[in-house]
Each structure stands twice: as C-alpha cells, then as structure tokens.
Amino acid sequence: MSTSKSMGTPLHVSSVFRPGLFDDRVAIVTGGATGIGKGITKELLFLGCTVVIASRKADRLSDGAKEIRDWLANAGQKATLHVVQCNVRKEDEVKSLISTTVDRFGKLDFLINNGGGQFLSSTADIRLKGWNAVVETNLTGTFLLCREAYNQWMKDHGGAIVNMAMDMWKGYPYMGHSGAARAGVVNLTKTLGVEWAQSNVRVNAVAPGSSIFSPTAAANYGNASIFDGAKVNIPMKRTGTVEEVSSAVCFLLSPGAAFITGETIRIDGGQSFYITPNFRLPDSKPTDMYSWQSQFDKDAPHGSKSKL
Numbered sequence: 001m002s003t004s005k006s007m008g009t010p011l012h013v014s015s016v017f018r019p020g021l022f023d024d025r026v027a028i029v030t031g032g033a034t035g036i037g038k039g040i041t042k043e044l045l046f047l048g049c050t051v052v053i054a055s056r057k058a059d060r061l062s063d064g065a066k067e068i069r070d071w072l073a074n075a076g077q078k079a080t081l082h083v084v085q086c087n088v089r090k091e092d093e094v095k096s097l098i099s100t101t102v103d104r105f106g107k108l109d110f111l112i113n114n115g116g117g118q119f120l121s122s123t124a125d126i127r128l129k130g131w132n133a134v135v136e137t138n139l140t141g142t143f144l145l146c147r148e149a150y151n152q153w154m155k156d157h158g159g160a161i162v163n164m165a166m167d168m169w170k171g172y173p174y175m176g177h178s179g180a181a182r183a184g185v186v187n188l189t190k191t192l193g194v195e196w197a198q199s200n201v202r203v204n205a206v207a208p209g210s211s212i213f214s215p216t217a218a219a220n221y222g223n224a225s226i227f228d229g230a231k232v233n234i235p236m237k238r239t240g241t242v243e244e245v246s247s248a249v250c251f252l253l254s255p256g257a258a259f260i261t262g263e264t265i266r267i268d269g270g271q272s273f274y275i276t277p278n279f280r281l282p283d284s285k286p287t288d289m290y291s292w293q294s295q296f297d298k299d300a301p302h303g304s305k306s307k308l
C-alpha cells in the first residue's frame with residue numbers, strides 16, 4: 001500500500017504507483033472537480049504533481065478543490081492544487097488556461113482532457129444547437145486544448161496528453177452526438193500521436209464503459225441507478241470505479257508508458273466486446289473491483305479494517 005510521505009495520518013489511498021512519481025510535474029485536468037476528473041486529480045496530487053483543475057462552474061471548482069485539499073490535509077500533505085475557470089468550448093479561455101498555467105508554474109507536463117459530457121436523446125430529436133454543444137465540448141474542446149498545450153509549451157519541451165473517449169465502438173444509440181465526437185477524439189489521438197512524436201509528446205486516450213458511477217454523472221441523467229442497469233451486459237457484472245480510470249490515466253502519463261502513443265485503452269469490464277445476440281452472459285458473480293478503499297482494506301492487517 002502507498003501512503004502519504006508526510007508524518008500525518010496515512011491517506012486511505014492505494015495508488016498502485018510509487019509516491020513521488022510525479023514530483024515536480026505540472027498537470028491540467030479539465031473537469032477535475034467532479035467524478036472521474038476528481039479521482040484523477042487526487043491520484044496525481046498524491047503522487048506529487050501540481051494540478052490545475054479547470055471547468056465552467058466556479059462553485060463546482062471551489063467545492064471540489066476544498067474537498068480535495070481537506071482530503072490531503074488530513075494526512076498532513078499540502079495539495080499543490082489550483083483552480084481556473086474555463087469553458088473548453090471557448091478558444092480564448094483555452095488559450096488563457098494554458099498561458100496562465102505556464103506563466104505561473106513555468107511548465108506544463110501533462111494535459112488530461114477529461115471534461116465533457118452529453119444528454120440522452122434519440123438522434124432524430126437532437127436540435128442543431130444541442131448537437132453543436134456536445135461536439136464542441138467533447139471534440140473541439142479536446143482539439144483546442146491539445147493544440148494550445150502543444151504550441152505554447154509541449155512542442156519545445158515534450159509532454160503527455162490523455163484524452164477521454166467512451167464505449168462508442170459499435171455506435172451509441174441515444175448518444176449519437178457524443179458517440180460521433182468521441183470517435184473523433186480516438187482518431188485525433190492517433191493523428192496527434194504520430195504528428196507530435198517528434199517533439200516527445202505522447203497522446204493517448206481512455207475509453208470508460210457506460211458504467212463509472214459518480215454522483216454528478218448520475219445527476220446528469222436524473223437517475224442515480226442508471227449505471228446499475230448496465231451491469232447485465234458487462235462480462236465482469238459490475239460497474240467500474242473512478243480509481244480504475246485514474247490508474248490507467250496515471251500509467252499513460254508515467255515513464256512506464258514511454259513507448260505508447262496514439263492508443264486508446266478501454267476500461268469497460270469487457271462490455272465493448274460482448275456482441276453476439278445468441279449468447280446470454282451467465283448470471284455470474286461480480287469480479288473483484290479496485291478502489292483505494294477496497295485496496296486499503298485488503299492491505300490492512302487483519303482486524304484493523306478501515307471504517308471509512
């Protein structure tokens with residue numbers, strides 16, 4: 001188990017990576033105050049990184065930042081966490097996010113294009129404004145952030161980028177706008193992986209299944225149990241955890257992934273490979289899941305299980 005390097009109470013966190021791995025590194029995480037992005041931010045901070053979280057809503061940013069700072073302070077570790085309001089659909093705000101980060105911290109090592117989302121709708125009912133909102137958020141926003149990070153810093157200094165895709169491999173009924181945008185993200189990731197390899201910039205993506213629960217993600221669909229409904233079609237018979245996405249992101253950012261670029265890692269319990277209509281998945285038990293809490297409990301000496 002990895003714990004904080006400070007003298008405080010050990011954090012109930014079990015990053016599979018060594019503490020200090022990202023000391024002296026600077027990262028931007030869009031959507032870093034909620035859900036998956038918050039998990040990525042916590043793991044990066046835990047590993048020593050300076051993190052700038054960026055999204056549209058000031059209250060979400062300040063609430064998320066407070067929660068994260070309190071979490072780290074609990075172990076006596078100071079969070080090198082900063083907040084910038086930015087709508088990834090707005091070119092001027094994206095330019096300013098990158099320049100502010102580089103001016104303030106002198107560098108930009110990692111960019112995690114996590115911020116994004118969509119709404120459920122049959123494609124026939126999507127209005128142009130809604131289509132544009134989703135494509136601009138997920139595809140154009142990713143492009144703008146990648147371009148500015150590259151032109152303003154990474155082109156001359158190297159870096160690593162992780163983009164966010166989803167389980168759209170067989171199309172995405174009722175999320176046609178986002179499916180198309182994320183397919184674009186996967187393709188853009190390949191293109192940039194090739195174009196920017198010469199600058200020592202690696203560009204990869206993760207594609208979570210429709211199954212990573214967070215309160216904000218569930219609220220977006222107005223139904224806390226929407227992710228549970230996915231279990232029946234997931235070979236691993238369970239939803240995924242934020243930490244299962246975060247650890248893949250941290251791996252892709254790490255030196256251990258130095259020869260990987262243009263790749264998209266699926267984090268979906270096998271969901272995207274389950275296709276044949278004549279075969280029903282057996283009604284099996286859920287597989288073991290990984291979260292910091294479950295790992296902490298597993299590693300804790302017998303009888304000293306966490307009560308968190």
Ligand SMILES: CCCCCCCCCCC/C=C/C(=O)SCCNC(=O)CCNC(=O)[C@H](O)C(C)(C)COP(=O)(O)OP(=O)(O)OC[C@H]1O[C@@H](n2cnc3c(N)ncnc32)[C@H](O)[C@@H]1OP(=O)(O)O
Nearest residue numbers: 116117118119127129130133134137174210211217220226
């Ligand atoms: C049929 C059953 C199928 C079940 C499938 C289950 C699937 C479960 C989940 C699958 C996995 C995916 C998970 C996730 O991605 S979780 C992340 C969730 N979080 C988010 O999505 C947050 C971010 N999303 C948003 O902010 C918005 O959705 C949006 C991307 C649209 C951006 O919003 P913005 O504030 O910029 O835009 P507006 O609100 O002004 O809207 C602009 C226009 O968009 C149309 N719109 C918006 N919301 C809706 C809606 N709920 N229904 C229909 N249309 C919508 C609309 O045209 C807006 O303009 P107008 O209001 O002027 O018409």
Ligand SMILES: NC(=O)C1=CN([C@@H]2O[C@H](COP(=O)(O)OP(=O)(O)OC[C@H]3O[C@@H](n4cnc5c(N)ncnc54)[C@H](OP(=O)(O)O)[C@@H]3O)[C@@H](O)[C@H]2O)C=CC1
Nearest residue numbers: 031034035036055056057087088115116166211212216217
């Ligand atoms: N949960 C899941 O199962 C899956 C999630 N994903 C994707 O993973 C990412 C994180 O989702 P998740 O944590 O689950 O859900 P959340 O709703 O918690 O996260 C979405 C985040 O994106 C930010 N965001 C949305 N639009 C913009 C914008 N225009 N500019 C800047 N930031 C924006 C939001 O912040 P704010 O409102 O402050 O702008 C919020 O922090 C999203 O891209 C999502 O679509 C993909 C596959 C599955």
